[in-house]
Amino acid sequence: MTAGLIDGKAVAARVRAALKDDVSAFIARTGVQPGLATVLVGGDPASEVYVANKRKSTVASGMADLHQHLPEDASQAEVESLLRRLAADPQVSGILLQLPVPAQLNAAPLIDLIPFEKDVDGLTTLSVGRLAQQKPGLRPCTPAGVIELLDAYDVPIEGANVVVIGRSELVGRPVAQLLVNRNATVTIAHSRTRNLAEVCRAADIVVAAVGVKGLITAEHIKPGATVIDVGIHRGPEGLSGDVDFGPAAEVAGLITPVPGGVGPMTIAMLLVNTLRAAELQYELAGAAATA
Numbered sequence: 001m002t003a004g005l006i007d008g009k010a011v012a013a014r015v016r017a018a019l020k021d022d023v024s025a026f027i028a029r030t031g032v033q034p035g036l037a038t039v040l041v042g043g044d045p046a047s048e049v050y051v052a053n054k055r056k057s058t059v060a061s062g063m064a065d066l067h068q069h070l071p072e073d074a075s076q077a078e079v080e081s082l083l084r085r086l087a088a089d090p091q092v093s094g095i096l097l098q099l100p101v102p103a104q105l106n107a108a109p110l111i112d113l114i115p116f117e118k119d120v121d122g123l124t125t126l127s128v129g130r131l132a133q134q135k136p137g138l139r140p141c142t143p144a145g146v147i148e149l150l151d152a153y154d155v156p157i158e159g160a161n162v163v164v165i166g167r168s169e170l171v172g173r174p175v176a177q178l179l180v181n182r183n184a185t186v187t188i189a190h191s192r193t194r195n196l197a198e199v200c201r202a203a204d205i206v207v208a209a210v211g212v213k214g215l216i217t218a219e220h221i222k223p224g225a226t227v228i229d230v231g232i233h234r235g236p237e238g239l240s241g242d243v244d245f246g247p248a249a250e251v252a253g254l255i256t257p258v259p260g261g262v263g264p265m266t267i268a269m270l271l272v273n274t275l276r277a278a279e280l281q282y283e284l285a286g287a288a289a290t291a
């Protein structure tokens with residue numbers, strides 16, 4: 001391998017250490033402890049693991065774990081009423097509805113019950129619109145983590161040619177927008193893109209968020225380019241990403257591993273968003289009191 005490794009675990013640890021101090025300072029200044037309500041419906045094993053990690057990290061950062069669990073067969077009305085209660089609860093700074101939800105539920109209207117100042121996933125219609133309009137707001141965690149990783153390794157974004165592979169609401173679209181806002185020239189590629197390898201080979205930065213194991217390999221990478229792998233797949237040989245790591249690392253200049261790349265950053269940025277949400281609510285409450 002010739003590429004340098006982007007160590008997401010190390011960057012996430014630094015972000016979390018700084019956050020812990022910021023949380024203490026916020027509590028000292030306001031008397032308010034930020035709290036995160038993760039909402040898990042049912043018992044999907046992968047979701048159980050993710051949510052357990054999020055809860056543990058929340059507590060380690062000095063914030064309150066306000067986790068809520070509903071049964072697998074919960075109705076739309078039951079989840080709605082829980083989300084309305086959390087939306088109104090001043091102890092709750094951030095609300096995260098763990099995805100995917102069971103098949104009987106319609107996720108989009110549930111997500112939109114989360115007020116934008118508690119939307120730590122940045123997935124509500126209002127948060128998505130505020131990102132599109134470049135208004136302040138909470139940004140989706142994985143895309144924010146990708147930007148943080150590029151900055152941590154001094155990868156220039158302004159003027160760079162970036163190819164994002166994947167157009168999902170959770171990752172592809174928002175990461176493309178964050179990159180455009182940083183003055184990158186961004187191409188969004190997807191399953192209908194012609195000559196994907198050729199398109200990718202024009203990129204200084206490739207962000208693989210397509211959900212196909214090992215799709216991106218050496219022929220997609222310009223020598224020296226930076227490769228960010230957002231994919232996560234569980235196979236017999238353990239975790240792997242959308243990038244065929246060995247061959248790609250022979251060509252790339254910098255590359256994220258899976259695990260230990262983008263994943264830990266997603267959780268770190270969720271915690272950062274939870275503190276930002278608490279700050280935002282504190283400011284909004286102060287503004288309302290003096291109005």
Ligand SMILES: Nc1nc(=O)c2c([nH]1)NC[C@@H]1CN(c3ccc(C(=O)N[C@@H](CCC(=O)O)C(=O)O)cc3)C=[N+]21
Pocket residue numbers: 049050053096097098099100121141142232239258259260261262263264266267
């Ligand atoms: N509302 C919502 N928001 C999410 O942000 C969200 C979600 N639903 N549903 C599922 C996906 C997936 N996701 C990950 C978080 C951390 C790791 C992570 O920490 N990965 C470790 C490995 C952890 C392991 O061993 O499984 C790593 O890559 O090093 C991965 C994936 C957040 N998601």
